[in-house]
Amino acid sequence: MTAHILVVDDDPVQRRLLKAAVEAQGHVAILADDGQTGLALFRQRQAEISVVLLDLMMPGMSGLDFLNAIGGQESDVPVIVQTGQGGIDTVVQAMRAGAFDFVVKPVSPDRIAAALTNALRVDSRDAHHRPARRSRSGAVHFTDIISASPAMSRVIELSRRAAQSHIPVVLEGESGVGKEMVARxxxxxxxxxxxxFVTVNCGAIAPSMVESLLFGHEKGAFPGAGERHLGKFAEADGGxxxxxxxxxLPLEIQVKLLRAVQDGEIETIGAxxxxxxxxxxxxxxxxxLIEEVKAGRFRExxxxxxxxxxxxxxxxxRRKEDIPFLARAFTERFSIEQRLPRPLTLGAGALALLTAFDWPGNVRQLENAIYRAVILAEGPELTENDFPQILAQIPGGLKQENFWTGLTALGEGASVPGQSRGLDREELAFIDRLPTPRVEDPRPAFMDNAIASIDENGNVRRLAEIEEELIRFALKFYRGQMSQVARKLGIGRSxxxxxxxDYGIDPDNPQKHAA
Known part of the structure; x- marks a missing residue:
């Protein structure tokens, strides 16, 4: 099937080579000679663009700027980055920003063909299953929400109570945590x-269209209003x-929304x-929202x-207990969607890696990562190597001490819990062995690492000794992440x-004492 590939590169020779490689695969190349032009083309023709071939090093808008502008890991379009300059750090930055794959210049036509094939497989599966996922989410019940954490159990309990009344509900949380699923x-x-059940993404509507979309308009209400349009409020009537x-939402629309909430009335444009x-x-x-009120951007x-x-x-x-169950559920679901003869399993290494990662894009990012891994998997089991974007963001990679200790038993898939199922003993032990314990949870196990304030003779220890011991502990606790260590200790990196x-501490081996 013919696909449209956006090629963004400031080098005219490279653009011609990439155009030839794309067309040799039977696809259509859309060319842009800089990041700004590429971004404009992407936004203009996003519905038809299947893959982006992106140069990282460009004057003006760089490849990383382009990735961030199109939404990074939240973008539905796979981006293959190419670089001829910079080291592995540049590539890691690109993968962190959401790149699907990378190639190093000069790149062979075979390598480009392979990268495009993999990216198009992901894009076609995305296009095929997006409607199915939307229709599936149209009938969500509380038992469908996978949770093993007390925090999510509390959310479900409050949501059940909210369901018994008609009062307005505000769901707060970062993007990707599952607010729409809870609403459904x-x-x-x-x-x-x-x-x-009618949904409106207020952040995705042009300000000039918000009022018409929400409240509707009569025929001839304004230039271009060729027919009557029911707004979302009217569509949701009774629901x-x-x-x-x-x-x-713009402030002027907030006034009309207030009347709709307060009086149960809407003003259709032209009515x-x-x-x-x-x-x-x-x-x-x-x-x-309270900060938005203080800033004057939201009506009090x-x-x-x-x-x-x-x-x-x-x-x-903040609820890492849920990650193993979510990961297994997504793996099973996408295995079925792929029509695999047997569902893929999650290896212990992959499970540990996924649980150690902080997931800035939350559940949506985890879902997308597993979706791509299942599509591109070549064996019966997903391993840590099937998640290169995540692996690139774990400081120390797979070589860090004790990363895999005791995790092999987690390779076998367990049943996925509903919100009522707790963790069994083995799973609780797994959470306690994670490379990055959650600092927010004051676990009793942390008392084993308490720093003594009195020496063996009953005297208060010297401040320098305690400071040195605390620094060593912080380096081990945060696995040598210097920025995080400095921030948590409340001091600058310098x-x-x-x-x-001064203390002769080796950051790579903080427990080793200088001779």
Whole structure:
């Protein structure tokens, strides 16, 4: 099948070579000679672009800037980066920013062909399954929410209570934590379960179109209004309206939204009379709305009307107990979608790697990572090598001490729990052995690492001794991540390096004492 490939490179010779390589595979090349032009073409023709071939080192907008501009790891379009300059650090940065693959110049036509083939496999599967995933999420129940953590159990408990009333709910949390899934579960458990569930992403609408989209317009209400249009409020009448990223609504629209919430009436553009609607409103935001109110970007009266029943969904890094179960569920699901003869399993190394990572894109990023790994997998088991983007972001990689200790038993897939299932003894032991313990959780096990303030003679220890011991502990605890060590100790990096020198501490082996 013919695909459209966007080639972004400031070198005219390289553009011609890539164009020839793309066309040799039977595809269409769209050429851009710099990052800004490429970004404009991408936004203009995003629906038809299947893959981006991107040069990292360009004047003006660099390849990394381009990746960030199109959404990085949240982008649905695979990006293959190419570089002829810089070392592995540059490539790692690109992978962290969401690149799908990378090639090093001069690149052979065979290597380009292989990279395009892999990227197109992912893109075609994405295009095929997006509608299925949306329709599947249309019937979400609380039992469908995979959770083994107390934090998510609390979210589900509050959501069940919210489902028993019609009061407005605000779901707070970072992008990708699953706010829409919780909203759909609330709808399914309410007396409006058989009524419409209408979603609006307020951050994805042009400001000039928001009012018409939400409240509708009459025919001839403004130039271009050739026919009457029902707004989302009217579509959701009797059911639930989910307003995602509500903090992005323009102030002038917030006034009309306040009336809709307060009086149950909407003003359709061009209509002579307001229209009564019966809508249950669930809003979601990744912003701190009270700070938006203080900054004058969100109306205070609307805030208090909406924020009647707030529910905060924690980031995935704060509920790492859920990661093994989510990972297994996604692996099984995508194995079925791929029509594999046998579902893939998650190896102990892959499971440890996924659980150690902090997932800034939360559940959505975890889902995408496993989706791509399943599509590109060549064996019966997913290993750590099937997640190169994640592996590149673990300081010390696979060579860090004790990374794999005791984890082999986790290679076998366990059943995926609903929100009521807890962790068994083996899984709890696994969480306790993670390379990056969650600092937010004051586990009793941390007492084993307590630093004594009194010596064996009963005297208070010297401050320098305690400081040295604390630095050694922090280096081991954060696995040599100097920026994090300095930040957690409350000192600058230069101060940290000076103290390492003063105490003779080797950051790669902090427990070793100088002779």
């Amino acid at each position: 579960a609330i709808q399914a458990a309410s007396d409006r379960a058989s009524k419409p 639930t309206l989910f307003l995602d990223e509500i903090g992005e 002579r009379q307001p229209q009564k609607v019966n809508v249950r409103l669930i809003s979601a935001t990744n912003k701190d 009266d609307l805030y208090y009307r909406l924020n009647v029943f707030p529910i905060t969904i924690p980031a995935l890094r 101060t940290l390096y000076r103290k390492l020198k």
